[in-house]
Amino acid sequence: MxxxxxxxxxxxAALLTRKSTATMDEVAKAAGISRATLHRQFAGRDALVRALEALGIAECEAALDAARLDEGPARDAVRRLVRELEPAAALLAFxxxxxxxxxxxxxxxxxTRIDERIAGLFRRGQRTGEFRIDLTPPWLTEALFxxxxxxxWAVSEGRVARNDFTHMIVELLLGGALRREES
Amino acid sequence: MxxxxxxxxxxxAALLTRKSTATMDEVAKAAGISRATLHRQFAGRDALVRALEALGIAECEAALDAARLDEGPARDAVRRLVRELEPAAALLAFxxxxxxxxxxxxxxxxxTRIDERIAGLFRRGQRTGEFRIDLTPPWLTEALFxxxxxxxWAVSEGRVARNDFTHMIVELLLGGALRREES
DNA sequence: CCTGAATGAGACATGCGTGTCTCACGTGGT
DNA sequence: ACCACGTGAGACACGCATGTCTCATTCAGG
Incomplete structure (x- = not known):
């Protein structure tokens, strides 16, 4: 029903994130339904991946909206963005x-639209003088993803604690590995 | 012969880096040999990937040696490492x-050994006070890869100029996106 | 010139994932 | 109680990459 x-x-999404070559049969079993029913919902593996892609895009845009990228200092917007993106990280990695x-x-x-919004945030940070200009917005966007x-992946492998996820990413992306003399 | x-x-490596699902036949054609000969060299696709992995490991260790990780400031060692790793980046990405x-x-x-050597470099940087201590060496290693x-990928997509490759990676990894007041 | 090893081309069987279909079953609505 | 719909289970054929084999060809060395 x-x-x-x-x-x-x-x-x-949860299964394919761990095992990207999972069979349609495995996907069905993981969802607790039969392969026939799975195939009634999604015409084929390709359609399934497309649907997952649409889901990922939707979650990204929701995170983009929730992070209010054009409010306050750009660095804080980046922090909010990563925090909002965290739940979708595994799907995005897939x-x-x-x-x-x-x-x-x-x-x-x-x-393309998502890339553009994120790149726009980095550009704003460059305009306000918060971000350095020798790292291009497209590269910063790529690096963020x-x-x-x-x-x-590091979290799923146990190399990084799940609680540190956002902190590790944001701090590395914004501040880098070097110690700063000034705060 | x-x-x-x-x-x-x-x-x-060059082919699979671009198209990870390439057929054994495509791999053979790309190498200018027949599928039979390819199969005489590598028992199967699995053996081929393993050989590629061995090649990647060998190139990594060569880069590790050439970068002289324990000489001079850790930040300079990181720069040398990335520069040495650049030619192998596509293979490593695959x-x-x-x-x-x-x-x-x-x-x-x-x-494991490679991870350990790189993590050791970051640990050394933390000991000397060059690197911040809130970002763990395993995470920095993971982030480097x-x-x-x-x-x-960004270079192959044309989003980043090939000449900027090392600079973009090193500067982001070490310095982050924020502008620094002090040099 | 002759022999042997390596290669290229192709045929062939096999395994596996997929797409499609049928049929029986259970449940909800009328 | 009856009917209809969605589901599960399984059978079936197809496509495709793979692994294996044979045979003709070519090139190097004796």
Missing amino acids: AVDRDQVLRSA LYTENQLFEGEEQNAGW GLLASGA | AVDRDQVLRSA LYTENQLFEGEEQNAGW GLLASGA
Whole structure:
């Protein structure tokens, strides 16, 4: 009776994040439904990944909105953004590596908009003099996603405590590894 | 005749870095040999990936040696390390994502040693007071590989100029995005 | 010139994931 | 109680990459 599509999507995301080559049968079992029903919800593996991508984009944009990127100091906006993005980090890490496979096809327009909003935040920080100008906004955006993925993986491997996730990423991204003389 | 095994490995690395799902047949064609010969050199796809992993480990350790990690200020050692690692970045990016698949099996001991050497460098920097102590060496190591992979991908996508590769990674890793008042 | 080793081309069987279909079962609504 | 709908289970064929094998060809060395 009306399988909870969103619930299926969540469990699929949780499984594929750990094992990106999981079979449709494994995905179905993980969701507690049969392969037939899974296939009734998502036409095929490709459709499933696309749905996951749409979910990732939606969560990203929700985080972007919740972080109020254009309010206050840019550095604080970055902190809020990473904090909001944390719950979606594992899914984003999966999609980040999965995207390498879509080499031929053009990527979903949603990512372009998200990249643009984040790059805009970094540009704002550069304009106000908060951020250095020798690191380009596109690179900072790329690095943010890369660190998000690394962080998610490090947490799942037990190399970083889950509670430190946001702190590790934000501090490295903003402050770097060097000690600062001034505060 | 005696097919140049190392040459085959290099071209396989170059191809798989761009298209991680490439067929054995595609790998063979890229190397300019037949699938039969490729299979005579590497028992199967698994053996090929393992060989690639061994190559990546070897290049990493060579870079580690060339960077002389225990000489001079730790920050300079990090700069040398990234510079030495740059040629191998694409291969490492491939292996970095491929490693997610080896979930069940234990990872190659070579990576453990490499991780340990790099983490040791960060620990040394913390001891000398160069690096902040709230970012753990394992996380900095993980972040270094993550940024290396992000950088390699950004370059191949044209989002970052190839010449800026080392600078972008080193500066972000060491200094972060914030402008520093003092030099 | 001859022999042998290595290579390329292709055929062939196999395993695996996938997509599709059918049918029986259980549940909810009428 | 009856009917309809969604579901689970399984069978089936297909596509595709893989692994293995054979055979002709080519090139190097004796």
